[in-house]
Amino acid sequence: MINGTNIVASNYAPVDKESFKALDPSTGEYLEGEFQKADTLMVNNALNAASAAFKVYKHIAPVNKAKFLRAIAAEITALGESLINRAVAESGLPVARLTGELGRTTGQLNMFASLVEEGSWVDAVIDTAQPERLPLPKSDIRRMYSPIGPVVVFGASNFPLAFSVAGGDTASALASGCPVIVKAHPAHPGTSAMVGQAISKATKETGMPDGVFSLLFDDGYEIGSALVKHEQTKAVAFTGSYNGGMALIKIAQDRKSIIPVFTEMGSINPVVLLPAILESQAESVAAKYTASITLGAGQFCTNPGLILAIKSAGLDRFLTALGGAIVNIPSATMLTAGIWKNYQSLSANIVAEPTTKLIAKSTAVNTEKVNQSIAAVATVSAKDFIANKKYSEEIFGPWSLVVACDDIAELQNVIESLDGQLTTTVMAEKDELPNHTSILNALAEISGRVILNNVPTGVEVCAAMQHGGPFPATSDSRFTSVGTGAIYRFVRPIAWQDWEDSLLPPELQAANPLKIWRQIDNNLTKD
Amino acid sequence: MINGTNIVASNYAPVDKESFKALDPSTGEYLEGEFQKADTLMVNNALNAASAAFKVYKHIAPVNKAKFLRAIAAEITALGESLINRAVAESGLPVARLTGELGRTTGQLNMFASLVEEGSWVDAVIDTAQPERLPLPKSDIRRMYSPIGPVVVFGASNFPLAFSVAGGDTASALASGCPVIVKAHPAHPGTSAMVGQAISKATKETGMPDGVFSLLFDDGYEIGSALVKHEQTKAVAFTGSYNGGMALIKIAQDRKSIIPVFTEMGSINPVVLLPAILESQAESVAAKYTASITLGAGQFCTNPGLILAIKSAGLDRFLTALGGAIVNIPSATMLTAGIWKNYQSLSANIVAEPTTKLIAKSTAVNTEKVNQSIAAVATVSAKDFIANKKYSEEIFGPWSLVVACDDIAELQNVIESLDGQLTTTVMAEKDELPNHTSILNALAEISGRVILNNVPTGVEVCAAMQHGGPFPATSDSRFTSVGTGAIYRFVRPIAWQDWEDSLLPPELQAANPLKIWRQIDNNLTKD
Secondary structure, three states: OOOOEEEEEEEEOOOOOOOOOEEOOOOOOOOOOOEEOHHHHHHHHHHHHHHHHHHHHHHOOOHHHHHHHHHHHHHHHHHHHHHHHHHHHHOOOOOOOOHHHHHHHHHHHHHHHHHHHHHHHHHHEEEEEEEOOOOOEEEOOOOOEEEEOOEEEOOOOOOOOOOOOOOOHHHHHHHHHOEEEEEOOOHHHHHHHHHHHHHHHHHHHHHOOOHHHEOOOOOHHHHHHHHHHHHOOOEEEOOOOHHHHHHHHHHHHOOOOOOOOOEEEOOOEEEEEEEHHHHHHHHHHHHHHHHHHHHHHHOOOOOOEEEEOOOOOHHHHHHHHHHHHHHHOOOOOOOHHHHHHHHHHHHHHHOOOOEEEEEEEOOOOOOOOOEEEEEEEEEHHHHHHHHHHHOOOOOOOOHHHHHHHHOOOHHHHHHOOOOEEEEEEEEOHHHHHHHOOOOHHOOOOOOEEEEOOOOOOOOOOOOOOOOOOOOOOOOOOOOOOHHHHHHHHEEEEEEOOOOHHOOOHHHHHHOOOOOOOOOEOEEEEEO | OOOOOEEEEEEEOOOOOOOOOOOEEOOEEEEOEEEEEEOOHHHHHHHHHHHHHHHHOOOOOOOHHHHHHHHHHHHHHHHHHHHHHHHHHHOOOHHHHHHHHHHHHHHHHHHHHHHHOOOOOHHHEEEEEEEOOOOOOOOOOOEEEEEOOOOOEEEOOOOOOOOOOHHHHHHHHHOOOOOEEOOOOOOOHHHHHHHHHHHHHHHHHHHHHHHEEEEEOOOOHHHHHHHOOOOOOOOOEEEHHHHHHHHHHHHHHHHOOOEEEEEOOOOOOOOEHHHHHHHHHHHHHHHHHHHHHHHHHHOOOOOOEEEEEOOHHHHHHHHHHHHHHHHHOEEEEEEHHHHHHHHHHHHHHHHHHHOOOEEOOOOOOOOOOOOEEOOOOEEEEEEHHHHOHHHHHHOOOOOOOOOEOOHHHHHHHHHHOOEEEEEEEEEOOOHHHHHHHHHHHHHHHHEEEEEEOOOOOOOOOOOOOOOOOOOOOOOOOOOOOOOOHHHHHHHHEEEHHHHHOHOHHHOOOOOOOOOEEEEEEOEOOOO
């Protein structure tokens, strides 16, 4: 039995109001559980509790914050199959994918636990005093990152675990020392409730202040909007569509105080196939990309939605192989009826453009289920691509568009016509790369991650990962939402000048009690 | 003879249009020189040139970027007395102050030269491949900071050298690899022209692409607005008033693409005087603060505009000493007639509030000059302060308001009623500090820099400095505009995945040819 009660400050906050139910996207039928719609009083209570908790939580020792994060991971792991089963039912994603995603989710929590435990992430910088300096003495100044305050996290539809209630945004915000208020995604409220309850349990087990976590349900826009507007909210993290992200940004622009709003709004992730690799490996590249385009019904931010190549026999072979494989890709349940409808209509619209040539469309459709994605690939000339802005809009699903260019200069023009992207990729023979540095530079210029001879899907969670690119891929290219770097979204530097050593945060004390890396008078040291 | 021609891409861009003249604020009379008003075609040309230059400039070796920055410093130094004299005439600031500011300006340029030459600032993070990992192999991922593109810098009125044409914003943006377009402040166009010409010379001397630098004049709002709106602009840096900063933010909110807009919008820089130090050192604290309040006619972002203390005999002595000193502070020329008018009217308005008690007002007024600041201090009760929002608004000039609190709880309430600040300060005897951690935490919560037993004026330019605080002190508390950290405003991380070693930026190549600090598989190393 799933408890669909809102959680305010780690406790149930029942309210006698409307509720909504979850849908199984593969059947279109209701699933078990009633989810209570939150109200604005709860928003207020959650943020007041978060602000109060912040004053305590930010001073809790790193080792205890790490215990909290690990306890969340353990509580989620303890949910085991029941969580996976519910997530499968709500998302239509397969068991294997969600089992992997659960591992990623707990892995992220444990990764941030290790990061805060080690402690050097605070980027401590110390400039010692020079009392004898002329004409003026130099003060002792010590700076480190500190958390900014309550963070509102929006669950993403396409990662019901890894980018939802206890996903990367929540893990990085809690690690930084910020309380979190999650707005559950209405496509997987049951999964959200189970994970939210796990977090609440971990809060109490490890003695954290209750206000560090709240979870609110709503199947409309009212609660999300109220959370972004609330003056106690100090940052917002969102992963979803361009329209959704821009709506939140517009709401935030009307606030009295300016706060960072991180929206990851998707991408078409251009892939350049250079001539030599097409000549030598057209078929294996096609096989690799068939898998990447259709992985998870194409519902990844880093799905390769655009492939650029120069007209050639190699490209013809690539298209033949790609089309031949796509036609047999089994349909899959999409995350929601809305996403399915959008995919249907956007792909149909592009195919209907007179300048589009459909290469292939899957015929392996499961007619016993609803909301089934039909993989498809099409081609267009570079001139037509550049002339029609529609071609560079994201089509979320198992879709890719191949742009056939006359020559490398035209291919470069296509790249330069593109907006910001999460990723760009080059498929190339090693020998041909040095002849194309101008293409390589243009790809780096528009994206956050540039990949060689691999696929953009599959985002490694690690210190070097950058998941974030120039607008409109994200609202702020200077940050990543995946990997340890994600913590820096929710912190600001504070400098202490001429401060009493015993009253400094331990990270800045003379004796370096936490044994972290620090920059002292421009030298990195653990002393 | 000062050449008031706009500079587009390091070359003069004459235009047959209106011009304006500079004023000497101490006389109200025109100074030598005609400054041509830029037009929107020049804005477009400057940004197109900057975008083109960016593609070249960002790949220029760090050692050559350092040469460029040092050449700018050398060209500015070569201007010598003529530059100082012009800045004195345009700003009303004394020679000694501007001589110091010139040293700070060239010092900043040289500091950023050293930073980019050393190279570790790019924060290189490398996660090496694990091809054998199960269930999936791990890619090699390497990340570092890269410049974001053309940066628009607004010269600040109160630092005609250190926060103007070749100030901290320009130095950090050029160091990061971004071209810069400066909108000259109309209060010191001659100083701006001389420095702009020095930068253009340095651009040519060191073989940088011309488009890395442009300087545009306008005594209205049209050019500034066009610069912020331009789609090629990738970031904006501004230091000035709340109204000015918010106007730029509103303009940027109407852009198609979202860009970072850094506005530093002033602060009242609260200072808490704890009881024991008032008892033991009321007079010396008053002397220290008289100097800080009136330094540079109080025209510093970090001017201590608010002093909080508990009612006591010590506070009475402090007020007596402060008032006695303020009354004799000689008047000084303010930066512009507009700033003088604002100071006059805002201070008069506050004094006219029935709940305000004027402590002292300078009587040492120079009647031979105009726009003379008259130092003043007043007092108000904590209850009246909290009840009237006017009391917490900045009054830019040699002014400070002392809030007399009944007890420490009321003092804490006053702190918690305040908006974000650049700095907060505590004056205390060492022994009393541990009893007031709640006050200390509240001060850190609202500010970017917390100071003990010193004054907030005088911002050290160093690695540990944080000049930036919660809104509305700045638009983004996560960055600093002073010190080496200022470079991070203008960069974004890019990750290279499975990339060919020889085609990686040198900072990420296996051999570490630049010998910088890097984090490799979670270990910091210079290997």
